[in-house]
Amino acid sequence: MTDPLVTVDGLEKYYYENDTLLDRLTGAEPEAVRAVDGVSFDVREGETLGVVGESGCGKSTLAETLMRLREPTGGSVTFDGDPVFELSGGDMDAFRRRAQVMFQDPFSSLDPRMTAGEIITEPLAIHDVGTAAERRERAETLLEEVGLSADQIDRYPHEFSGGQRQRIGFARALAIDPEFVVLDEPVSALDVSVQAQVLNLLADMQAERDLTYLFIAHDLSVVRHISDRVAVMYLGEIVEIGPTEEIFEDPQHPYTKALLESVPRADTDERDRVVETIRGDVPSPRDPPSGCSFRTRCPELIQPPWLDAPQAAFREISEFRTRIENGDIDVDTRWERVGDPDREDRAAFVDALREEAFDEDLPDNDEETVREAIRALADGDREAAAATLRERYRSPCEAIDPALPAGNHPDACLRNEQPADVEAAREEWEADHDAPEVGASSR
Amino acid sequence: MTDLLRVRDLSTRFFTEEGQINAVENVSFTVEAGSVLGVVGESGSGKSVTGLSLIDLVESPGKITSGEVWYNNADLAERVEGDRPEAVDGDFVDLRRLSEAERRSLRGSAFSMIFQDPMSSFNPSITVGEQIAEAAEVQRRASANPRSTRSRTQGYGLGRMLLDGALPDRSYTSEESWDRAVELLERVGIPDPAERAEEYPHQFSGGMLQRAMIAQALAGDPDLLVADEPTTALDVTIQAQILDLLADLQETMEMSVVLITHNLGVIARVADRVSVMYAGEVVERGTLTDVFDRPVHPYTKGLLGSVPDIDRPGERLEPIAGNVPDLVDANMPDRCYFADRCPKAMTDCLTRLPEYEVSDSHRARCVLAEREYSEADAVPAERLARPTDGGATGDDGSTASDESAAPDAEVSDD
Ligand code: SF4
Ligand code: SF4
Numbered sequence: 001m002t003d004p005l006v007t008v009d010g011l012e013k014y015y016y017e018n019d020t021l022l023d024r025l026t027g028a029e030p031e032a033v034r035a036v037d038g039v040s041f042d043v044r045e046g047e048t049l050g051v052v053g054e055s056g057c058g059k060s061t062l063a064e065t066l067m068r069l070r071e072p073t074g075g076s077v078t079f080d081g082d083p084v085f086e087l088s089g090g091d092m093d094a095f096r097r098r099a100q101v102m103f104q105d106p107f108s109s110l111d112p113r114m115t116a117g118e119i120i121t122e123p124l125a126i127h128d129v130g131t132a133a134e135r136r137e138r139a140e141t142l143l144e145e146v147g148l149s150a151d152q153i154d155r156y157p158h159e160f161s162g163g164q165r166q167r168i169g170f171a172r173a174l175a176i177d178p179e180f181v182v183l184d185e186p187v188s189a190l191d192v193s194v195q196a197q198v199l200n201l202l203a204d205m206q207a208e209r210d211l212t213y214l215f216i217a218h219d220l221s222v223v224r225h226i227s228d229r230v231a232v233m234y235l236g237e238i239v240e241i242g243p244t245e246e247i248f249e250d251p252q253h254p255y256t257k258a259l260l261e262s263v264p265r266a267d268t269d270e271r272d273r274v275v276e277t278i279r280g281d282v283p284s285p286r287d288p289p290s291g292c293s294f295r296t297r298c299p300e301l302i303q304p305p306w307l308d309a310p311q312a313a314f315r316e317i318s319e320f321r322t323r324i325e326n327g328d329i330d331v332d333t334r335w336e337r338v339g340d341p342d343r344e345d346r347a348a349f350v351d352a353l354r355e356e357a358f359d360e361d362l363p364d365n366d367e368e369t370v371r372e373a374i375r376a377l378a379d380g381d382r383e384a385a386a387a388t389l390r391e392r393y394r395s396p397c398e399a400i401d402p403a404l405p406a407g408n409h410p411d412a413c414l415r416n417e418q419p420a421d422v423e424a425a426r427e428e429w430e431a432d433h434d435a436p437e438v439g440a441s442s443r
Numbered sequence: 444m445t446d447l448l449r450v451r452d453l454s455t456r457f458f459t460e461e462g463q464i465n466a467v468e469n470v471s472f473t474v475e476a477g478s479v480l481g482v483v484g485e486s487g488s489g490k491s492v493t494g495l496s497l498i499d500l501v502e503s504p505g506k507i508t509s510g511e512v513w514y515n516n517a518d519l520a521e522r523v524e525g526d527r528p529e530a531v532d533g534d535f536v537d538l539r540r541l542s543e544a545e546r547r548s549l550r551g552s553a554f555s556m557i558f559q560d561p562m563s564s565f566n567p568s569i570t571v572g573e574q575i576a577e578a579a580e581v582q583r584r585a586s587a588n589p590r591s592t593r594s595r596t597q598g599y600g601l602g603r604m605l606l607d608g609a610l611p612d613r614s615y616t617s618e619e620s621w622d623r624a625v626e627l628l629e630r631v632g633i634p635d636p637a638e639r640a641e642e643y644p645h646q647f648s649g650g651m652l653q654r655a656m657i658a659q660a661l662a663g664d665p666d667l668l669v670a671d672e673p674t675t676a677l678d679v680t681i682q683a684q685i686l687d688l689l690a691d692l693q694e695t696m697e698m699s700v701v702l703i704t705h706n707l708g709v710i711a712r713v714a715d716r717v718s719v720m721y722a723g724e725v726v727e728r729g730t731l732t733d734v735f736d737r738p739v740h741p742y743t744k745g746l747l748g749s750v751p752d753i754d755r756p757g758e759r760l761e762p763i764a765g766n767v768p769d770l771v772d773a774n775m776p777d778r779c780y781f782a783d784r785c786p787k788a789m790t791d792c793l794t795r796l797p798e799y800e801v802s803d804s805h806r807a808r809c810v811l812a813e814r815e816y817s818e819a820d821a822v823p824a825e826r827l828a829r830p831t832d833g834g835a836t837g838d839d840g841s842t843a844s845d846e847s848a849a850p851d852a853e854v855s856d857d
Pocket of ligand 2: 741742779780781782785786787788789791792808809810811
């Protein structure tokens with residue numbers, strides 16, 4: 001195994017809202033947005049590590065923080081033995097030369113009146129490398145290397161197509177001869193045929209120059225194509241990391257499985273492929289779920305030790321419970337629909353809501369518990385309804401926060417191997433909670 | 444299967460300062476009743492303008508310049524027959540020969556459309572339920588009295604499209620329409636629809652809002668839903684949900700769908716038939732199997748070869764060299780538009796080509812449908828007047844073309 005070029009350890013980037021002076025004077029609690037929430041991994045010399053996840057998972061913030069384009073709120077990054085967040089002066093300069101970043105639209109931050117040549121040579125000028133004539137010559141060579149022609153050097157960005165602009169952005173990133181390049185969604189704005197050209201270019205340049213890539217993208221096919229290893233992110237955390245082949249052929253974390261299944265294949269068999277879509281949306285990083293952050297959507301949510309319900313029924317009950325806890329169910333409109341203004345026909349209310357909320361058949365005990373909760377709801381006692389369900393259907397996944405263990409292909413799911421302290425916490429939790437009696441509080 | 448829509452030689456042009464842009468060029472295809480037609484292409488291929496042209500939403504400086512759109516609707520045919528016999532053929536009516544007002548009255552009930560960005564379809568200051576109720580109300584009133592419609596969602600994509608009449612009334616929607624809105628929200632899989640109906644668009648997530656837009660589009664129980672990149676802005680897990688929903692709605696409501704997308708996987712997931720567009724033309728069309736498993740046109744093959752395969756990785760990608768042409772009429776050559784990027788270009792290709800029949804269900808605008816490739820007939824690259832060469836690897840063209848050309852932005856294709 002080659003040595004890590006980059007080591008990321010417990011990296012955190014929180015943003016704080018309600019953190020103005022006025023907020024502090026009025027004593028409003030600053031609210032943390034956990035964009036990157038304790039992420040650790042290595043990037044090995046010469047490899048491409050792909051980072052994949054959906055919007056809001058924190059992958060772009062990860063890239064920017066790692067490159068120290070944003071200040072971290074915790075953790076460390078080591079580059080070739082140097083602590084990046086502690087560098088200053090000449091050492092920081094050296095880091096800025098050895099590590100480069102290229103964004104989805106490399107021109108959004110650049111002056112549109114700069115020519116291709118000026119764009120490519122700007123990093124050289126900043127670091128005071130070579131004479132103007134030498135820099136120009138270097139830009140010409142780079143243009144040829146990335147598949148453009150040297151005589152395009154004096155053109156402006158708007159004279160190039162999207163794919164060509166991406167090539168220029170890449171030439172700029174390479175100008176100063178870096179060892180490490182962070183590529184943040186470098187091809188996602190391109191049409192597929194052009195995207196393929198740029199992907200081939202990235203692969204060729206890596207082979208030629210022994211580059212190390214951190215490749216960030218939301219497109220799983222692209223990530224699989226280009227990466228040696230892959231990290232999967234969800235709500236600011238890495239939930240699984242490992243060799244590309246293993247991640248795609250033998251995914252371990254329920255989120256990775258769901259993500260891979262969701263990608264529609266460009267194949268005539270696609271129609272008949274059964275896709276278990278995961279429900280709901282990604283929760284807000286302002287208010288991530290307790291325990292495992294994927295639990296609100298997880299098809300494999302773990303049942304408490306005392307329960308042995310069909311998994312589909314358990315999931316429906318858990319979702320119903322979340323709706324009650326969030327106050328999503330408006331009791332008044334439900335009564336209106338039952339058409340009983342005096343609110344006497346509780347049975348009708350219970351039947352109606354039971355039908356509305358569940359597709360699955362429920363085992364007898366669960367049927368009874370659910371109905372008990374709905375009766376409480378009918379009486380307007382949302383807290384009691386929630387408590388009834390919570391008691392019987394609480395999952396270890398909502399109490400215990402799984403960790404990403406060390407190893408070649410670890411994942412952060414309680415169903416799989418977990419570090420000793422997490423296992424211990426889970427045992428303690430299970431010992432502390434007993435099976436409630438069904439119908440005990442029934443009215 | 445009966446046909447719902449037969450489109451013949453439809454052309455849409457944009458008359459801009461840069462000149463005439465041929466966004467859609469002699470496009471023909473058929474949409475069968477109760478099936479999904481996928482229209483696939485890259486930016487600047489004309490696929491979005493094709494969708495807009497179908498339901499007459501092309502805006503100035505764009506104009507549909509020729510073509511026929513035959514719509515299968517016996518009632519309409521009967522109504523039109525007396526005034527305009529030339530617009531009727533059996534149960535089919537040529538929408539291009541109707542008046543604008545007549546076409547407009549079909550929106551919502553005959554045709555509806557959803558877009559990539561649901562935010563632009565909703566007025567941010569009106570509740571989602573109210574806006575869907577308005578669409579339902581318009582349909583209700585329209586069926587009672589075809590000329591009485593306007594609403595406060597004017598100016599917002601779909602809202603504007605559905606509600607193009609006049610009625611500035613404030614408390615516009617009836618209770619009946621509100622109930623219908625809640626029912627529609629429920630139908631598209633929004634939990635607690637009665638509560639969510641009271642919320643404003645910004646309180647919905649992207650996926651939820653996409654569902655709400657679909658609900659709005661269904662208010663008139665349309666025969667045809669045109670969906671333009673309906674999942675492109677969504678994350679892949681949400682995309683899977685929306686595709687499921689579309690397939691389910693299409694089946695249960697016996698609706699036809701024209702699904703416009705750049706994503707071949709999305710096409711494979713839901714489409715029965717496929718039209719591949721390039722430079723404003725349909726270059727190949729047929730059943731999903733025709734196009735995906737037996738492609739004839741080198742562009743179709745190139746497109747399929749450019750996509751990294753999530754199940755079969757590792758192979759080097761085979762991109763298509765060059766870029767799409769800019770569609771400016773004056774620059775469009777008198778030859779196959781793909782010839783400058785085509786590895787199989789022959790002297791036969793240097794003239795404008797018809798659609799050739801590959802099989803009953805399968806057409807391609809390429810000489811390879813009729814003959815084999817022969818090296819002896821290959822055209823030297825210089826003769827194709829490629830714009831100056833792209834350099835070392837020779838691909839990616841070199842003059843400003845696809846995204847950077849103004850027309851693209853103006854016709855808002857992608
Ligand atoms: S810990 Fe629980 S909720 Fe999280 S992924 Fe594993 S099974 Fe699902
Ligand atoms: S007609 Fe000729 S140039 Fe055009 S796609 Fe077919 S083979 Fe290529």
